Amino acid sequence: MNASDRTPADLLRSALAADPARPLVTFYDDATGERVELSVATFANWVAKTANLLQGDLAAEPGDRLALLLPAHWQSAVWLLACSSVGVVADVQGDPAGADLVVSGPDTLERARACRGERVALALRPLGGRFPQAPDGFADYAVEVPGQGDRFAPYAPVDPAAPALAVDGTELTADQLVARARQDAAELGLAPGSRLLTGRTYDTWDGLSAGLFAPLAAGASVVLCRHLDRLDEEGLARRVESERITGSAV
Secondary structure, three states, rough: OOOOOHHHHHHHHHHHOOOOOEEEEEEEOOOOOOOEEHHHHHHHHHHHHHHHHHHHOOOOOOOOEEEEEEOOOOOHHHHHHHHHHHOEEEEEOOOOHHHOEEEEOOHHHHHHOOOEEEEEEEOOOOOHHOOOOOOOOOHHHHHOOOOOOOOOOOOOOOOOOOOOEEOEEEEEEEEHHOOOOHHHHHOOOOOOOOOEEOOOOOOOOOHHHHHHHHHHHHHOOEEEEOOHHOOOOOHHHHHHHHHOOOEEEO
């Protein structure tokens, strides 16, 4: 990664330039049996489309606050990088009533209705599937995102010194986020080509870092496992072998 990278979006651009074909996020849901693998290029394409949705259709601007009510999931990772691309503050599990817009999974829709701004819902179904019927008062992400552009350019430059992420009582600027991600990557022993398995949730910095930011900062990849507690020891050992895991943060 480049030492000059100062935002998560910068880290993603560097990863794309270095090796677009390598895996970046491999997602498992051990409650449903779902497995999704996204290369750097595929992940970046999802981020670009989502950032275009955020900046265009949803009219989000730098400094706006987005309540991100999603679990550890590959689509949550996409939204985190889309927010960084636009300059929107991703307030993970934040109060929708105090947010400019909200992005919700299927289990937090009632809570999300407190937001008076734009509301987006994700069904979190395999392969990014849509709701059978969009929840009332919400745009269905799976319906809205496919038609968005594959390249993204922000209307205004993103300020690395501006707030970028809020989680569990901690608020970080983009600069601070990248610095902490690099520090965590070193502590986790991550290097280019490393494969980190994690079952941590996305409601703490440690979970977000292991599940996205530290591997991204190190040029590594993450195997993000939801409901990992449903996997027995033998199943976990098979996954470690099949996914060529080099380290874990569970």
